[in-house]
Amino acid sequence: MTPTIAPDGAEASTLVDLEVVDATLREALRAGGEWAELFAEDRTSTGVLFDEGRVEEMNSGRDRGVGIRVTSGEVTGYAHTSDMTPEGLADAARTAAAVATRSQVGGTVDMESFRGSGTAVPGVEVLPESVGADAKVALLRAADDAARSTHEAITQVTARYGDSRRRILVANTNGVCAADDQVRTLFSVSCVASGDGGLQTGRETVGYTVGWELFDDYDPAELAQRAAHRAVTKLAARPAPSGEVPVVIARGGGGVLFHEACGHGLEADLVRKGASVFRDRVGTQVAAEGVTLVDDGTMGPEWGALRIDDEGHPTQRNVLISDGVLTDYMWDWLRSRDDGRAPSGNGRRQSYTHLPMVRMTNTFVTNGDLDPDDIIADTPWGVYVAHLGGGQVNTATGDFVFGMTEAYLIEDGEITEPLREGNLIGNGPQVLLDIDAIGNDFAMGHPGTCGKDGQGVPVGDGQPTLRVRALTVGGTAA
Amino acid sequence: MSERRQYDTDELAQMAQQVCERAAGREQIEVCVSTGRSTTVRAYNGEVESLRSGVTAAIGVRVLEDGRQGFASAGSLDPDVVSDTLEAARRNVAFGESDPHQRLAEPDGVEPPGLDLGDPSVLSIPDADKIAAAIDLERRCLDADPRISGVRVSAWSDGWSQSALASSTGICVQTSTGSCSIGAQPLATGGDETQIGYAGDAARRPDELDVDRVVTESTALATGQLGATKPPSERLTVVLAPSVAAAFISVVASVLAADSVLKGRSPFADRVGSQIADERLNLIDDPTDPATLGAANFDGEGLAARRNALISAGVLGGFLHNAYTARRSNTSSTGSAVRGTRSVPAVGIHAPVVGTGDTDNDMLNASIGNGVLVRGVSGLHSGVNPTSGDFSVGAWGHRIAGGELAEPFREATIASTLQRMLLGICGIGATAEPLAGGRSMPPLVVDDVALSGV
Numbered sequence: 059m060t061p062t063i064a065p066d067g068a069e070a071s072t073l074v075d076l077e078v079v080d081a082t083l084r085e086a087l088r089a090g091g092e093w094a095e096l097f098a099e100d101r102t103s104t105g106v107l108f109d110e111g112r113v114e115e116m117n118s119g120r121d122r123g124v125g126i127r128v129t130s131g132e133v134t135g136y137a138h139t140s141d142m143t144p145e146g147l148a149d150a151a152r153t154a155a156a157v158a159t160r161s162q163v164g165g166t167v168d169m170e171s172f173r174g175s176g177t178a179v180p181g182v183e184v185l186p187e188s189v190g191a192d193a194k195v196a197l198l199r200a201a202d203d204a205a206r207s208t209h210e211a212i213t214q215v216t217a218r219y220g221d222s223r224r225r226i227l228v229a230n231t232n233g234v235c236a237a238d239d240q241v242r243t244l245f246s247v248s249c250v251a252s253g254d255g256g257l258q259t260g261r262e263t264v265g266y267t268v269g270w271e272l273f274d275d276y277d278p279a280e281l282a283q284r285a286a287h288r289a290v291t292k293l294a295a296r297p298a299p300s301g302e303v304p305v306v307i308a309r310g311g312g313g314v315l316f317h318e319a320c321g322h323g324l325e326a327d328l329v330r331k332g333a334s335v336f337r338d339r340v341g342t343q344v345a346a347e348g349v350t351l352v353d354d355g356t357m358g359p360e361w362g363a364l365r366i367d368d369e370g371h372p373t374q375r376n377v378l379i380s381d382g383v384l385t386d387y388m389w390d391w392l393r394s395r396d397d398g399r400a401p402s403g404n405g406r407r408q409s410y411t412h413l414p415m416v417r418m419t420n421t422f423v424t425n426g427d428l429d430p431d432d433i434i435a436d437t438p439w440g441v442y443v444a445h446l447g448g449g450q451v452n453t454a455t456g457d458f459v460f461g462m463t464e465a466y467l468i469e470d471g472e473i474t475e476p477l478r479e480g481n482l483i484g485n486g487p488q489v490l491l492d493i494d495a496i497g498n499d500f501a502m503g504h505p506g507t508c509g510k511d512g513q514g515v516p517v518g519d520g521q522p523t524l525r526v527r528a529l530t531v532g533g534t535a536a
Numbered sequence: 537m538s539e540r541r542q543y544d545t546d547e548l549a550q551m552a553q554q555v556c557e558r559a560a561g562r563e564q565i566e567v568c569v570s571t572g573r574s575t576t577v578r579a580y581n582g583e584v585e586s587l588r589s590g591v592t593a594a595i596g597v598r599v600l601e602d603g604r605q606g607f608a609s610a611g612s613l614d615p616d617v618v619s620d621t622l623e624a625a626r627r628n629v630a631f632g633e634s635d636p637h638q639r640l641a642e643p644d645g646v647e648p649p650g651l652d653l654g655d656p657s658v659l660s661i662p663d664a665d666k667i668a669a670a671i672d673l674e675r676r677c678l679d680a681d682p683r684i685s686g687v688r689v690s691a692w693s694d695g696w697s698q699s700a701l702a703s704s705t706g707i708c709v710q711t712s713t714g715s716c717s718i719g720a721q722p723l724a725t726g727g728d729e730t731q732i733g734y735a736g737d738a739a740r741r742p743d744e745l746d747v748d749r750v751v752t753e754s755t756a757l758a759t760g761q762l763g764a765t766k767p768p769s770e771r772l773t774v775v776l777a778p779s780v781a782a783a784f785i786s787v788v789a790s791v792l793a794a795d796s797v798l799k800g801r802s803p804f805a806d807r808v809g810s811q812i813a814d815e816r817l818n819l820i821d822d823p824t825d826p827a828t829l830g831a832a833n834f835d836g837e838g839l840a841a842r843r844n845a846l847i848s849a850g851v852l853g854g855f856l857h858n859a860y861t862a863r864r865s866n867t868s869s870t871g872s873a874v875r876g877t878r879s880v881p882a883v884g885i886h887a888p889v890v891g892t893g894d895t896d897n898d899m900l901n902a903s904i905g906n907g908v909l910v911r912g913v914s915g916l917h918s919g920v921n922p923t924s925g926d927f928s929v930g931a932w933g934h935r936i937a938g939g940e941l942a943e944p945f946r947e948a949t950i951a952s953t954l955q956r957m958l959l960g961i962c963g964i965g966a967t968a969e970p971l972a973g974g975r976s977m978p979p980l981v982v983d984d985v986a987l988s989g990v
Contacts, residue, residue: 110799112635114605115880116628120621121611125590132583138590140612150590157587157663191631214800250801250923257803257923298928300951300988301769331580332723333688333732411590448918450930454688454723454732455761457947459915459930480928481919483949483988511689530766532919532928532949534986 073098073227073237074124074142082126082147083231089155091128091135095230097368098124098142099410103222104186108198110214111206116191123410126150130158134392138411182241182269186221189270194219197278201247204279208286211293213257214250217282221269228370236370242361242516243272244505247282251289258295260288261463265505265516266359288464291476298465298480298533304440305482305529306433306468310501311445313519316351317421317508318449318458319486320344324353324378324386325404325416326393328453335456335487336384344384345490348426351379353388355403355419360518361505362419369405369414376402379490390416408513418508420518426496430523433495435471441531442466442473443482448506456486459532481532489526497523543571543613545698545710551613552702555597555622559704563629564600564640565622566707566837569593569613570699570877575663577692579670587663594877597625600640604632609878640705641837641859641869648833648840649824654712655740658694661716665742666692669718673747677722680755683762685725688732693717694742699877707838715829716742717972720750724758733758738829738973749970757911761932764944767989773907773962774950774985775900775936778969778977780910785819785888785977788954791922792846793872793883794861803925803955804852812852813958818891819847821856821872829973830887836875841886844870850958858883892978893964900979902939903963908987909933909941910950925954931987948989957982 074082079096086094100122107115123140124147137153139146198217205215221243229235244265251258262285264276307315323334336344345351355364355373364373369391377385389397390405393416406417434442442465449460465477502520543551552567559565575589595618596609606628610621674690694716702708719736735754737746776784796802804812813819823832823841832841837859845853857865858873858881874884895903911933919929928951935942952960963981970976 106631112633113631114635115607116605116631117607117609117880118624118628119609119878120617120624123611132580132585134586136586136588136590138588138592140591140593153589157584157667191628195631252800256925257801259921259923300986302990328688331688332686332725332730333721335730411592413586413588448915450914450918452732452914454730455946457914457930457932459919459949461915461918461928479921479924479926480951481915481930481949483915483930483947485947530769530947530949530988530990532930532951532986532988534928534951 073100073225078144078147079229081144082151083229085148086126086128086151086155087231089152090130090158091155092130093231094151095127095228095369096124097410098227099224101222101224102187104220106194106198106219108202108217111202113195121409124150125410126154127413128154128158133158134413136413184270185223185241186243186270187223197245197273201278201282205247205249205282205286208283209251209290211251211253211290212249212286213252215247215282217247218245220244226368228368230370234370236366238365240267240364241269242267243269245272245276245278245281247278247285249286249289251293253293255293258289258292260285260292263504265361267361267363268359292478295476295478297535298462298477299441299531299535300533302528302530304437304525304527306437306440306442306523306525307521308442308444309430309497309499309523310503310520312443313422313503313521314446314449314460314506315489316423316521317418317517317519318451318460319456319484319489320351321353321418321421322451323453323456323486324388326387326389327416329387330393333454335454339384340386342384343382344487345379345382346493347382348496349379349382349490349493350377350424351421352377352424353404353418353421357420357518360420360502361516362518364419367403367405368407369401371401371403371405373403373419388416388418390414406515408515412513415511417510417515418517420502422502422520423522423524425498425500425522426524428495428497430497430499433497433523433525434468434473436495437468437471437525440468441477442468451486457483458486459483477533483530483532489529492527493524494527495525499523543698545700545712548698548700549702549708549710551618552700553708555618556702556704558622562601564704566598566640566703568596568699568701568877570697572695572697574693574695575666577666577670579667579674579690582671582675584667584671587667595621596877596879597621598880599625599629600638601629603634603636603638604629605638606632607880637860637863639863640703641707641839642705643707644839644868646840646842646871651826651831651833653740653826653831653833655714657741658714658716659696661694661742666694673718673720673750676747676751677720677755680751681724681759683724683726683759684722684755686723688721688723690720691718701838703838709834709838711833715740716745718745718747718750720754722755722758724762726762729762731758731761736972740829746970760934761944761946764932764946766947767935767945767987769988769990771984771986773904773981773983775904775907775909776980776982777909777911777933778979779971780913781890781980782971782975782977783913783916785890787916787920787922788958789885789888791954792855794855794857794865795883796922797855798861798864801923807852808854810852811850813847813850814961815850816893816964817847817850817958817961820845820889821885821887822889823886825887827974828887830975832886835871836873836881839869839871839873842871844872856883856885890977892966892968894966895963897965897967897969897979900963900965900981901936901941904936904981905939907936908945909936927952927954927957945989948987951986951988957985960984
């Protein structure tokens with residue numbers, strides 16, 4: 059296998075000729091905008107689905123297009139097209155500007171040289187596109203074999219491989235002009251175990267902003283065995299309790315709680331519209347002492363890492379809650395403009411057909427100083443959550459739910475029986491205050507996709523082992 | 537450049553057929569091509585906040601050879617992209633593995649319902665009217681109740697899409713569809729508490745949108761939650777409001793898809809002909825009713841869309857099939873292939889319809905005495921395991937005490953299994969109430985559900 063040159067913004071910078079970028083932005087201003095932005099994207103992806111012991115699907119996809127955003131005052135116009143000719147872009151610029159013409163014409167085009175392409179995200183060693191499909195299939199077959207030979211109760215195995223490469227170019231009339239080349243590689247395996255108590259599932263996923271070298275660090279067969287064990291263990295699971303119980307969350311297993319419980323409420327677009335419980339709370343104690351929450355887009359090679367956001371601004375490490383005190387929200391360009399401050403590198407979009415908005419990147423709680431074993435030993439009765447699944451939050455109230463995909467009972471300070479799946483429900487602001495123990499064993503969790511207003515973007519999350527004094531477990535046991 | 541020209545569906549069909557004609561040897565080719573245009577307007581504080589519009593084009597090519605499948609897709613219909621996509625699909629075939637059932641759908645002689653779904657009126661709505669609709673919706677929500685303090689989102693969207701699907705087995709169909717929708721998320725404030733509501737509607741024509749219902753429902757959901765508290769944990773009877781019943785039924789429908797059954801991932805495998813639900817329950821998939829946005833002339837493989845009875849008087853009648861699952865199960869496709877241009881056909885329901893029951897909707901609360909009315913659920917994607925049937929979702933709504941609607945509750949979950957919930961249905965409203973997209977659903981009553989709160 060030949061190593062490939064690490065991608066940077068160089069190739070992406072040629073997505074649209076800079077003279078055409080300049081002409082398109084000028085056209086947008088001429089048509090009535092105060093400010094204009096061009097976002098060009100070229101995305102390729104590969105996916106292999108291995109199911110029932112064979113390759114069921116091998117897919118490849120390609121998308122290219124441009125979105126033009128024009129603002130005047132509080133009004134935003136947006137037009138997207140897959141026609142990347144100068145005429146096509148000029149058409150889109152006029153369409154985007156049409157809604158903005160009620161305001162005065164103003165603004166200038168003043169593009170500086172490229173920025174971005176920083177060093178935050180480590181380079182990719184082997185581009186997945188340079189690796190043959192046979193190698194990708196072999197990896198999935200190894201996972202399938204390993205899972206099936208783990209235990210006779212394993213009746214189904216699904217393994218997936220996916221990679222994507224996304225080249226973006228962003229330029230605006232404030233002089234931002236940046237490009238990036240984003241590579242992600244993902245592997246997941248899901249097993250079904252069948253027993254007297256019905257069917258149970260177990261899953262493992264790894265994904266990073268790296269290339270094929272992902273598999274130097276992770277062995278698909280080992281991941282598959284772990285997923286298989288998880289499914290088999292759950293065959294003996296008893297119903298989860300119902301009601302408020304102390305919950306200990308394993309390191310890296312529950313960062314999604316903080317993503318849902320407070321991350322969304324700290325997005326400036328929601329705060330600005332009064333749709334967040336955290337509005338007007340900066341400088342106040344919103345979490346227990348010792349709780350520090352960070353959103354860090356520079357944290358390569360985690361799943362949510364980016365050199366620049368989708369508005370061309372460098373990502374950064376943003377401390378949102380420091381020792382329990384709310385320090386800041388997350389910002390995109392539009393919301394930071396209105397507040398007269400710098401963006402925080404959180405303006406993201408799913409694709410060129412979407413408007414950017416405030417989004418998280420890698421969101422996590424930092425280490426405390428307790429030994430994780432002591433936290434469990436110090437819990438007479440409760441639930442130990444090894445892995446949480448997806449979740450959802452009502453940002454206006456802070457009420458959230460998320461699924462427990464692997465959980466156990468804690469009895470007399472020890473982890474005992476496995477529990478069946480159920481949802482946890484709680485209230486974000488309350489949970490932050492109810493954290494009463496934080497371990498010193500920080501880890502990031504599984505790669506995730508965060509959905510907001512119909513757009514999905516890759517995100518990461520993490521935390522050390524920690525305990526929440528009381529959360530409602532939505533089980534069926536009395 | 538081809539993106540700059542407009543295609544009509546005949547031209548799309550011709551383009552798809554031309555690619556299929558390149559099939560060589562034992563190769564089978566299926567091509568789906570589509571174009572679309574869409575606009576979304578959001579209003580805030582009485583002004584347009586954003587107007588987004590765009591055109592898209594896409595092609596998906598599936599190549600099968602000796603039971604192996606390859607697929608590729610792209611977001612352009614440029615001739616060179618079309619050729620590249622075919623070649624990419626062919627390359628992918630080489631890595632597929634043979635499955636004798638994996639062949640394209642063959643024409644089955646079933647006549648499509650012949651619905652006229654392509655009402656072009658959405659194409660002629662001026663942007664100014666779309667903006668006015670979003671602003672008006674926001675104002676009406678604000679005026680609906682003094683406790684409404686703002687509207688997080690007030691939006692209008694419309695879209696028009698044309699597509700054609702052709703295959704080397706002789707299928708060639710084309711479709712034009714238009715739709716428009718509105719949605720509002722009003723905020724209700726009382727003291728230092730804020731609650732959010734949501735409602736929306738979608739239709740083929742703007743004059744079919746029920747703005748009154750969207751305003752009434754979204755604001756009532758927000759104000760109704762003010763003062764809500766966490767309920768005690770107990771097992772009780774729940775009334776599922778029509779929108780919640782619809783969400784529950786869509787989960788049930790997903791486990792009646794034959795692909796999950798064949799792969800041993802459905803709790804209802806081997807249950808055809810058995811009682812899987814209370815005898816009050818009748819569930820059909822009816823894409824032939826043009827009143828709903830789920831209506832279709834063809835499925836995702838170009839076969840006629842058709843009516844399928846899934847559960848009759850509580851007895852499981854059968855599963856939903858596409859060509860592949862049907863061949864593997866030695867039966868016929870039920871016309872239930874669902875897909876986008878950019879993905880291979882899966883199996884799914886088009887337009888679920890639940891038969892009404894015999895309890896007056898207004899009498900449902902009285903009929904149970906004590907319990908809860910669930911007006912909203914959250915975490916459906918994470919809280920339901922379609923393989924095991926375990927069901928645990930966030931829930932909010934009102935308590936029912938002495939047969940009357942009582943105080944609101946929130947921050948709770950309802951949990952059971954899909955299997956038990958279907959058998960536990962103990963009442964169905966006599967009237968199906970309107971939902972977004974021309975659908976309607978009666979409220980459902982389910983007994984012995986675990987409510988978790990304090």
